Each structure stands twice: as structure tokens, then as C-alpha cells.
Amino acid sequence: MTTTNPTRSLAETSVTPPAYRHDPAARLRPINWNRVGDEKDLEVWNRLTANFWLPEKVPLSNDIPAWGRLTEKERTLTMRVFTGLTMLDTVQATVGEICQIQDARTEHEEAVYTNIAFMQSVHARSYSSVFSTLTSTPEIDDAYRWAVNNDLLQQRCKKVLKHYYGNDPLKRKVSSTLLSSLLLYAGFYLPLHFSVHATLTNTADMIRLILRDKAVHGYYSGYKYQRGIENQASERQNEMHEFTYELLEDLYELELAYSGELYEPLGLMDDVAVFVRYNANKALMNLGYPARFSPGETEVNPEILAALAPSADENHDFFSGSGSSYVIGKGEDTSDADWDF
Amino acid sequence: MVHGPRPQTTYPIRELHEGESPDLVYFSSVSENTRRFVDKLDRPAVRIPLRPRLEGMIRVACPFVLVVPTYGGGEQAGAVPKQVIAFLNDPANRALLRGVITAGNTNFGEHYCLAGPIIARKCRVPELYRFELLGTQRDIDTVNTGLSRFWDQVNNERTTA
Numbered sequence: 028m029t030t031t032n033p034t035r036s037l038a039e040t041s042v043t044p045p046a047y048r049h050d051p052a053a054r055l056r057p058i059n060w061n062r063v064g065d066e067k068d069l070e071v072w073n074r075l076t077a078n079f080w081l082p083e084k085v086p087l088s089n090d091i092p093a094w095g096r097l098t099e100k101e102r103t104l105t106m107r108v109f110t111g112l113t114m115l116d117t118v119q120a121t122v123g124e125i126c127q128i129q130d131a132r133t134e135h136e137e138a139v140y141t142n143i144a145f146m147q148s149v150h151a152r153s154y155s156s157v158f159s160t161l162t163s164t165p166e167i168d169d170a171y172r173w174a175v176n177n178d179l180l181q182q183r184c185k186k187v188l189k190h191y192y193g194n195d196p197l198k199r200k201v202s203s204t205l206l207s208s209l210l211l212y213a214g215f216y217l218p219l220h221f222s223v224h225a226t227l228t229n230t231a232d233m234i235r236l237i238l239r240d241k242a243v244h245g246y247y248s249g250y251k252y253q254r255g256i257e258n259q260a261s262e263r264q265n266e267m268h269e270f271t272y273e274l275l276e277d278l279y280e281l282e283l284a285y286s287g288e289l290y291e292p293l294g295l296m297d298d299v300a301v302f303v304r305y306n307a308n309k310a311l312m313n314l315g316y317p318a319r320f321s322p323g324e325t326e327v328n329p330e331i332l333a334a335l336a337p338s339a340d341e342n343h344d345f346f347s348g349s350g351s352s353y354v355i356g357k358g359e360d361t362s363d364a365d366w367d368f
Numbered sequence: 369m370v371h372g373p374r375p376q377t378t379y380p381i382r383e384l385h386e387g388e389s390p391d392l393v394y395f396s397s398v399s400e401n402t403r404r405f406v407d408k409l410d411r412p413a414v415r416i417p418l419r420p421r422l423e424g425m426i427r428v429a430c431p432f433v434l435v436v437p438t439y440g441g442g443e444q445a446g447a448v449p450k451q452v453i454a455f456l457n458d459p460a461n462r463a464l465l466r467g468v469i470t471a472g473n474t475n476f477g478e479h480y481c482l483a484g485p486i487i488a489r490k491c492r493v494p495e496l497y498r499f500e501l502l503g504t505q506r507d508i509d510t511v512n513t514g515l516s517r518f519w520d521q522v523n524n525e526r527t528t529a
Contacts, residue, residue: 312500313501346511347510
């Protein structure tokens with residue numbers, strides 16, 4: 028019998044396609060963006076599509092002279108760092124985002140992961156654009172051989188892949204959020220460092236576009252994690268809390284070992300470690316957890332912070348300013364249209 | 369063809385009386401990030417409704433500092449949550465705004481905490497502070513101390529004026 032009961036909603040009497048593998052007999056439902064249960068899904072979808080970009084739009088070839096001025100050591104470091112980033116983005120595009128579709132709480136969440144997965148593929152693709160613009164095929168092949176043979180890079184990936192292919196939906200979310208908000212940042216440090224020294228500035232612009240996307244990706248997985256855990260029993264909440272801090276600790280140790288090999292020869296490792304800790308705290312915040320590292324351990328080099336967000340180092344701390352006089356605001360009339368500056 | 373001003377969205381108004389109108393007003397989306405920061409300040413605060421059409425938009429009665437998240441990345445339009453715009457479009461609320469504190473994420477680059485300067489410029493109030501995501505304990509302490517001093521200063525100026 029397939030007669031429909033008008034008093035029951037479609038959501039109760041049908042499933043979305045990923046549920047087929049649990050119940051092949053169930054009726055399938057097409058996604059309906061005109062009936063959105065979680066407003067974050069639509070908000071994030073709109074944000075992601077508004078932020079869409081492609082590496083072809085970034086004038087990477089303007090970095091050719093700067094690339095030529097880098098030392099041999101710096102060139103090798105850059106290629107390895109970017110190949111490492113490509114590795115993580117490949118993991119995230121082909122497994123990390125896709126594996127969360129099966130756990131989605133809404134049909135729109137399923138769609139958001141397809142969008143994020145594609146964008147992660149764009150990120151992975153973008154490093155190849157840098158390579159083809161600045162370097163030669165033998166050098167590229169060398170960097171890829173290095174990536175496949177680097178045990179620490181392999182471990183970083185497999186540490187999260189284990190949970191992506193595991194059977195705990197919340198552990199998938201934690202792993203994915205930590206990858207998007209923590210693991211990539213040792214790599215992002217390098218182009219920000221170069222841009223401080225007016226080197227490879229177009230590549231740095233491309234990295235800023237990637238950073239903007241990662242913020243939304245980490246926020247979204249973290250948000251859905253919090254929705255998933257809020258109604259769990261307290262033992263389960265404790266288990267996940269413990270799991271998260273343990274995984275963070277493991278990944279942090281791996282980050283230091285992996286980045287140490289790369290950055291120590293250039294004397295940058297202390298700075299990189301601070302940047303990793305700063306982002307580890309942000310990853311935890313995305314998951315709704317308090318910071319792991321103290322303010323003293325996360326004071327990012329102001330130049331790097333300025334390369335990341337130009338206004339972050341300006342003094343927007345009115346509270347700490349001395350003698351700032353208070354100005355009474357003369358409010359002007361505002362309307363909705365006024366806010367589209 | 370004449371284009372009039374865009375029609376103003378209007379909501380039912382829920383008036384707060386002097387005794388129940390705190391000096392801290394905030395907005396937080398369903399992610400609850402900003403609410404968590406405000407909770408940790410441990411000061412009386414009122415939340416701008418998520419669904420003003422259903423819950424009614426609040427109208428405050430006392431001077432206040434506003435805490436808002438920035439809807440990050442991309443264009444300036446959309447940086448200030450639409451509920452905050454609706455709240456500030458009410459001249460009564462706008463007249464009592466004394467400063468703005470903004471949450472954001474440095475990953476958004478030049479748009480980091482963009483809602484802060486937009487509101488500060490539009491409403492001619494100082495941008496008091498910026499913090500990332502849920503804020504750290506250091507942010508909580510700075511804002512708590514800062515707000516106490518700020519209100520002392522405002523009250524002193526009022527009595528000496």
C-alpha cells in the first residue's frame with residue numbers, strides 16, 4: 028500500500044537517499060530548500076556559495092620573480108608544506124566531508140557537505156596551480172614522493188581517517204573539525220610568513236581565501252557536533268569530551284614533530300608552534316569546548332596576525348586604552364537598506 | 369520611475385521597563401557562541417530575539433553596551449545579523465546604545481569582526497573590544513573590568529555634566 032496519509036509529514040514517511048542502505052524499501056524524498064528545519068544549514072550554504080572562488084582567479088604568475096629570489100631551502104620547504112596541505116585537503120574532500128553525510132541531522136546538512144567536499148577539492152587543486160606556475164615537473168614529483176614517504180604526514184592523515192571510517196558519528200565530527208581548524212595551520216603559517224616579508228604575496232592571497240573557507244567548514248562541523256551531543260547522556264558527553272582532548276593532544280604532538288622537521292632548519296619552529304596552539308584553541312571553541320592552551324602560549328607573532336587579519340593588531344581594545352574619552356553617540360536614523368555599506 | 373526607500377521590516381514590540389532593562393544587550397545565533405561568552409561575564413544581560421516575528425522585538429529603557437557576532441566572510445552586507453539591524457532600527461534602542469563589542473574569527477581577514485566598525489560608524493559609538501569565537505578567560509576578564517570602568521566613567525560624566 029502506498030496511499031499517503033495527509034496528516035503525517037513527508038519527513039516522517041520518507042527518507043533521504045543515504046538512508047537507502049539501511050532500508051531499501053523506504054520511500055525516498057527529494058531535498059526541499061523551501062522547508063528548512065535548521066536555519067544554520069541555509070545560512071552556511073549561502074555563506075559558502077557567496078565565498079566561492081577558483082585558483083584561476085588569483086594571479087599566481089606574479090609570484091614568479093619572488094619565487095626566483097627564494098633560497099633552495101625555502102623553495103623545498105614551500106613545496107613540501109604545500110604538498111602536505113594537498114594531502115590533508117585530499118583526505119578531507121574524498122573522505123572527511125563525504126563520511127559526515129550519513130550522519131546528517133537534516134537533508135540540507137547532507138547538501139552542505141557536498142558543497143564543502145567540492146571546495147576542499149578546489150583547495151587541493153589550488154596548490155597544484157602554485158606548483159605548475161612556479162616550479163618544474165621533476166621538482167613536483169620529488170615533493171609528492173616526499174609526501175608518500177613521510178611517516179609523520181601519513182600518521183597525521185591516518186589518525187583522522189581511522190575515525191572517519193569508524194562507527195561513531197560524533198568522533199567523525201570531532202576529527203573533521205580538528206582537521207579543518209587545527210591540522211592545516213602549521214602549513215598556512217609559511218605563506219603568511221612570506222607575505223610579511225613581501226614574498227609570494229599572490230600565493231598568500233590565495234591562502235587567505237582558503238582560510239576564509241576553512242573557518243566556515245570548521246564552524247559548521249563544530250556546530251553540528253554540538254547539536255549532536257547536547258541531548259546525550261552525561262556519560263556519553265564525558266566520553267566525547269575526553270576523546271576530543273586526547274585526539275587534540277595526539278594531533279598536536281604530531282604537528283610539532285612534523286613541523287619541526289620542516290621549519291627548524293629555518294629557525295621558525297617556535298613561531299609555528301604558537302600559531303598551531305592558537306588554532307588548536309579555536310578548533311576546540313568550534314566544538315564548544317574551552318581552550319586547551321593558555322593566553323601566554325598562544326600569543327601569535329603580531330606580524331603574522333596582521334598578515335592574517337589586518338585589523339586584528341590595531342587597537343580595538345578601548346578598555347585598555349588610557350584617557351580615551353567617551354563620546355556620546357548622536358544616533359542617526361537607520362533602516363534596513365542603510366546597512367548595505 | 370521613482371524608487372522609494374526600501375520598506376522597513378516591522379515587528380511586534382516587547383518593551384522592557386527600567387528595572388528589567390540591563391546595561392548589556394547581546395545577540396547570539398542558534399550556535400549559542402556569543403551567549404556563552406555573555407554567560408561567562410556573569411552580568412545581567414538581555415538577548416535580542418532570534419525570531420522577532422514570533423517573539424517580538426525588544427525595546428530597551430536604559431543605556432547599554434551591545435555584544436554581537438559577525439556573520440563572517442564575504443561582503444559587508446550581511447556582516448551584521450538581521451535581528452541586530454532590526455533592533456537598532458528602532459530609534460529608542462539606538463539612542464541608548466553606548467558601545468559595541470564584537471565576536472569574530474581572524475580567518476576572515478580584513479572582515480574580522482566587521483560588524484563592530486559598521487555599527488560603531490553607523491551609530492557613532494565607540495567600538496570597545498573584539499574577541500574570537502567564544503572568547504578566552506582573558507577576554508572575559510578584560511571585558512568585565514572594562515565594562516565596570518566604562519559605566520563608572522559614563523555615570524561620572526553624567527553627574528558632572
